[in-house]
Amino acid sequence: MGKYYGKGTINFDNAPSILSYGSAVGPKEGEGPLADYFDYIGEKSEFGEENSWEKAEVALQKNALRAALKKGGLAQSDISFIFAGDLLNQCVCSAYGIRDFDMPFIGLFGACSTMAESLALASVFVESGVAQMTAAMTSSHFCTAERQFRLPVNYGGQRTPTSQWTATAAGCAIVAPRKAPPYIKAVTFGKVIDMGVKDVNNMGGAMAGAAYETINNHLANTKQSVNDFDMILTGDLGSVGSGLLIDMFLRDNIEIAATHADCGMMLYKTKKQDVHAGASGCGCSASVLCGLILKRITEGKLKNVLFVATGALMSPTMIQQGESIPSVAHAVHISKE
Amino acid sequence: MGKYYGKGTINFDNAPSILSYGSAVGPKEGEGPLADYFDYIGEKSEFGEENSWEKAEVALQKNALRAALKKGGLAQSDISFIFAGDLLNQCVCSAYGIRDFDMPFIGLFGACSTMAESLALASVFVESGVAQMTAAMTSSHFCTAERQFRLPVNYGGQRTPTSQWTATAAGCAIVAPRKAPPYIKAVTFGKVIDMGVKDVNNMGGAMAGAAYETINNHLANTKQSVNDFDMILTGDLGSVGSGLLIDMFLRDNIEIAATHADCGMMLYKTKKQDVHAGASGCGCSASVLCGLILKRITEGKLKNVLFVATGALMSPTMIQQGESIPSVAHAVHISKE
Numbered sequence: 001m002g003k004y005y006g007k008g009t010i011n012f013d014n015a016p017s018i019l020s021y022g023s024a025v026g027p028k029e030g031e032g033p034l035a036d037y038f039d040y041i042g043e044k045s046e047f048g049e050e051n052s053w054e055k056a057e058v059a060l061q062k063n064a065l066r067a068a069l070k071k072g073g074l075a076q077s078d079i080s081f082i083f084a085g086d087l088l089n090q091c092v093c094s095a096y097g098i099r100d101f102d103m104p105f106i107g108l109f110g111a112c113s114t115m116a117e118s119l120a121l122a123s124v125f126v127e128s129g130v131a132q133m134t135a136a137m138t139s140s141h142f143c144t145a146e147r148q149f150r151l152p153v154n155y156g157g158q159r160t161p162t163s164q165w166t167a168t169a170a171g172c173a174i175v176a177p178r179k180a181p182p183y184i185k186a187v188t189f190g191k192v193i194d195m196g197v198k199d200v201n202n203m204g205g206a207m208a209g210a211a212y213e214t215i216n217n218h219l220a221n222t223k224q225s226v227n228d229f230d231m232i233l234t235g236d237l238g239s240v241g242s243g244l245l246i247d248m249f250l251r252d253n254i255e256i257a258a259t260h261a262d263c264g265m266m267l268y269k270t271k272k273q274d275v276h277a278g279a280s281g282c283g284c285s286a287s288v289l290c291g292l293i294l295k296r297i298t299e300g301k302l303k304n305v306l307f308v309a310t311g312a313l314m315s316p317t318m319i320q321q322g323e324s325i326p327s328v329a330h331a332v333h334i335s336k337e
Numbered sequence: 338m339g340k341y342y343g344k345g346t347i348n349f350d351n352a353p354s355i356l357s358y359g360s361a362v363g364p365k366e367g368e369g370p371l372a373d374y375f376d377y378i379g380e381k382s383e384f385g386e387e388n389s390w391e392k393a394e395v396a397l398q399k400n401a402l403r404a405a406l407k408k409g410g411l412a413q414s415d416i417s418f419i420f421a422g423d424l425l426n427q428c429v430c431s432a433y434g435i436r437d438f439d440m441p442f443i444g445l446f447g448a449c450s451t452m453a454e455s456l457a458l459a460s461v462f463v464e465s466g467v468a469q470m471t472a473a474m475t476s477s478h479f480c481t482a483e484r485q486f487r488l489p490v491n492y493g494g495q496r497t498p499t500s501q502w503t504a505t506a507a508g509c510a511i512v513a514p515r516k517a518p519p520y521i522k523a524v525t526f527g528k529v530i531d532m533g534v535k536d537v538n539n540m541g542g543a544m545a546g547a548a549y550e551t552i553n554n555h556l557a558n559t560k561q562s563v564n565d566f567d568m569i570l571t572g573d574l575g576s577v578g579s580g581l582l583i584d585m586f587l588r589d590n591i592e593i594a595a596t597h598a599d600c601g602m603m604l605y606k607t608k609k610q611d612v613h614a615g616a617s618g619c620g621c622s623a624s625v626l627c628g629l630i631l632k633r634i635t636e637g638k639l640k641n642v643l644f645v646a647t648g649a650l651m652s653p654t655m656i657q658q659g660e661s662i663p664s665v666a667h668a669v670h671i672s673k674e
Contacts, residue, residue: 080345091446095529104344106454107422108443108446130461192435192436313428313444315391
């Protein structure tokens, strides 16, 4: 097993492989700039489940898992453990989705950080020899999340400039012992950071501090700098949170703008598709990673990516009680080499 | 690292220690038969937070963590990673509780299986050398859970005979490399099992199948039998679920009644305290484990306990849509030797 590098960071000497990956998205995401990279694009956001948005998201997540298995030539029985979670109350999409598969299930809640959290845990299990093969998965759906966290979709409320559009998307990655790129070299689990933001329509502002903390910890613990990466990929700060993150590093005299990209800014044609500050939701970073990014790393077009999924640990109940929004970010170093 | 024993089960050659543990409960639990074993008993269910049941549960969880740290003579900085989750929407008690601590946070959702899920993951991290010390924690609160999952508490609705009383309780265990008992010898992560139960007041019935599946898998994968354990401790099937579990094993000609105990049947004076089918909630098995059981193992009064926390992955939204309740159970073998 790899060295333990200091608080929060784990180094993988053997660097497990991402053996396969799948992504599934809705029609709006299918009209975005990454359409060519997704394994499945639904014609309608219902995905064949006419009476329940939740069941639609379950279907979406199952499509991502099936795509990952199929592309890897894998059977359900090849997966020793599946790590999954989602945004919905009681993580129903993961529980109901995985109910139909014969796999030990480790349920997670990390809000939109779940893709990094699940991938990091899946990698620890493989690197340590506990498992031969693991899966990491998450999803989100515009209609389930908006109704639950903000307003009923049909209400048609005006969206604020800082608001992000919850992606209807899912991603799944299969991790296995070192074989071929992409490799997972190290991970950093984040602390709970609270910027004092109370606006449920400003997730980027709430999460920027968590991204800053985790990126800093990862770089310090691994004795690396921003220059060691082709891309520091946050997901999903959107335009507001991305701007804040860049500014926070500038205060330390560190220039990350040229290296930084954000999944929330990549999933849609942000202006044309009228998504205000960008995309959000667990499925945003999951589908960008399992659609575009892992493919680019496999092809060698990207060599070292620090994937930092950020989660606003937001609860409507706590917001109604006047509380601010705590956040967390987890980092995964994914490499061609 | 230990051998991988077959689907879902992980064996620990080095068997990490539970170095310390803490528990915190409310006044009703403090009137129960285990009162002498808890580190903290609140005089009132508000725990000093007069305006929010959620914040009361946050306070409860922090008390369990502080007790575990204090009894172990540990500082916050000794904990490399904390694994935690709870029942509430967006796991707020864990997120808001851990916000005040300087520890990398890995958020989980496993409903009432969370104590076993967190303990199992915390053990994998220690056994594999990824961490020197980890914490596993969960909580529940009668007033937060009942309002969220069933009816407003003040409504005073009649409780059905199969209903269980959500415990106001929290538990936290600190895992470290092998040093002194209790030791963690093996864990089994469960699959999602659905018995088709749709009654939110029959959690025991919904979860019995998951407990059966996981216990069977653990025994088969480790080539052990019921007789290898002093106690198979489910949490929290209550009287209804416990009866079903015993019957399911009887159909296989396996007699577990003499070995089986259930946290849901141990926390209250079940009849006198009017809790119908027993106790439930993440905090039930957490406080019974981190109050009574780990102490008994340390003293040598129990030698081998298979702790099988069960979770009903229940969502009010899905129940309203006519869905049944999927469940999961995770097992942790805790030993004196």
